[in-house]
Amino acid sequence: MISFDDPSWIVIPIILPLAAGLLCFLTRRWAFAFSLAASLGNLLASGILLKQLLSVGPLSYNVGNWKAPLGIALRIDGPAILMLLMTAVTGLGITLYARGYFSFRISGQKKIGRHERQERFFWPLWMTLWASLNGLFLSADLFNLYVTLELISIPAVALAALSGKPASQIAAFRYLLVSLLGSLSYLLGVVFIYRTYGVLDLALLGSKTASGAGIGAALALMSVGLLLKTALFPMHFWLPPAHANALAPVSAILSALVVKASFYLLFRLWFDVFASTITEPALNLLGTLGGVAIVWGALQAIRQQRLKLLVAYSTVSQLGYLFIAFPLAYLEKGADIWAAVIFMALAHSCAKSAMFMAAGTIFLHAGHDRINDLAGVRSYLPVTVFAYAIAGVNIMGLPPSGGFIAKWLLISSSLNSSQWWWGLIVMAGSLLASVYVFRVVSRFFVIPEGYHVPDRQPHSPLLEWPALVLALVALLLGLIAPYPLHILETGSSLFAMVSQKGLLL
């Protein structure tokens, strides 16, 4: 029954974490075992899907055997499989780290308290969030995408509020309202699309679209909703408090994965489905907002006094690079429009989760995350500090990291399409990033005179090593750069192919 060519592997990344989430809620004792099994199974399934994709090209799967306009289709092409792999690798790292994090906190206390509550509810929420992320990457149906967006935002909000501090709850409430507004705006766009065309399948829409008032308004509504969720510059206000006040594994999840999901959907809608509707001013507007986000986020990060807030503002800044790709991709048509964006997303996902994990470990040991008082951390947390520094190399975009490749692709395509100003912003952003990275790293490494090394508290290796491994993955991404590019080339132009074959019943 189980063969590697079976088309049903495509649903495994969705139903496996979903089942794990249900079981984690049912029994608390085996929660970590279920989650770990789901993480490993998910990695395996993603690998098999990659193999299938490379041998037969883009995959398509009709849920319930009902074909496209009536049923819901799942599709995998190059970008989708890379996002899936990114989630699988980062998610595995976060799962392991969360285990170390919670057992460290629980071991330090006497009676049943908030740490046990946090661990109890973390696992089901995280597993379901993971399932819905995978569902979003695979789905090819506008309304199903709305449901996955909601199934992302509810666990994400609950996770953000999990720490129980008033600050985190206020931030989570704001996050909930913003993501609700985003979802409703997206849904209204979907309604307009359905009024106009009467179909919801992305490939069918892609073959039909012509520009018109209805489509323009629908795309605008959906885009505004997704931009709110992605926290592009003027709409970023909710992100830093929500990400910085959450528990460390949760911050890693939110910053590395959740914001990428809505961005991925936005990019897909603009360049795969509604490519004929988009106009140059709209692209330039998004590019400009992205550029402002890069500079503004970096300046704010430099100003911060707390480590986690610094890392959160760095996310605002890094998200800007993804939007600079919009005006560049429009003029550089072809297979590589996804390349820079996907590289940026992959590298940022690994590096940012590593950074938040390192920040969380430092917080656990030092009891605070005030940057000015963190001198000498390396004397008792050498691995963590090393991981933070490597992740910083990615964020700055130094070779041979994945971040470097992404920025290099952005700059070269900005020169090729004679839009040099975008390249300038990318470089300025890298310089600013090096300021906020070095500001922290230099503090970590310098041991002041008369420094008394505190006793090293015992902790499991899970608290330190996942961060380092993820940071190294991000670093090595630059060395294996041709391989992801190859995957992207194999899997591109999915929608042209599918609509040629004809999907009608």
Added chain:
Amino acid sequence: MTARSTQNKRKRFDPVLLLVLLLIVFLTGLLVQVILATDYLGSGLGDDVARFQDLSGVESPVTAVLLNFRGYDTLLEVMVLLMAVVGVWSLTRAPFPKKPIEPGPIQLAVVRLLAPLMVLFSFYLVWQGSHLAGGAFQGGAVLGGACVLMLVSELPWLKNISSRFLRIGLLSGPLVFLGVAILCIVLQGTLLDYPQEWVGTLLLLIETACAVSIGLTLACLFAGGRPKDDLSGGRKR
């Protein structure tokens, strides 16, 4: 603090608010134009649904769409409900009053009369969902109403319901749905591709389980927190 400052501003006629109002009026104009302009170009999916109605195993078109043609949406949506409960449970404990309040005799009589009737009616709604309007959500809503009725009359045994029992009830819908979905992969090779001879029975099974968990979900959301024994098990006692 921000609340107070905006209130003060509003009394002094806030220019920002006026700007927002203007923008919104502008947006309204745009959207009204769009609504008037989008006059139906496509035919919708109504014809397709009617064409495959016989294969779906139910006679009601809405139920057929919900559970068969777009059953995957509904599977995820049942998970949304469950996640809301998990989220609420993670936030706080259910705020039951310390001392039990004696409900009045009329209230008790009404609850005793209504609650069983509502439970009965909810299952009737689930059953008739296969051919008329109705189904898991409508039935679940009525079931939830029955539970809320019992909750507001502060029946003393309610706050001692064990967490394990509640969790099993809450999970019954998602677990049965997911189990059937996986069973379909094993039997038919495709997710949610129900075997033709069992389709009606399977859909009724899913609907019943979902109605139970939707009813319980609504009641748990109303209760507003986790049961008091939820974290007392486990390794530290």
Added chain:
Amino acid sequence: MITNMLYSLGGLLLFIMGLFALIACSHPLRKILAVNVMATGVFLILIATAYKQAGAGEIDPVPHAMVLTGIVVSVSVTALALILACRVQETSNRSLSQQRKNDFTGAGE
């Protein structure tokens, strides 16, 4: 046809009113209600679409299913938002009263 259009426009109006209230009101409860009004507006437009798509006689069941899904999502999100707002209120009240007590007794702990 005209009635149908009226429903669509009414839904749009609800959406817009909710949006304005969401921005203008500062009380958490009002914000939650505003989001609910917005959601209702979207559902109304969807229902109007269902009638229109199939023309005379038959209705299109797909928007109905979508609205049912949407309502369930909106109920669960509203519940979560309400509990979260209550928690925020409780914790901020507690810290406020703690602060007052400290102010009253003098030096705190």
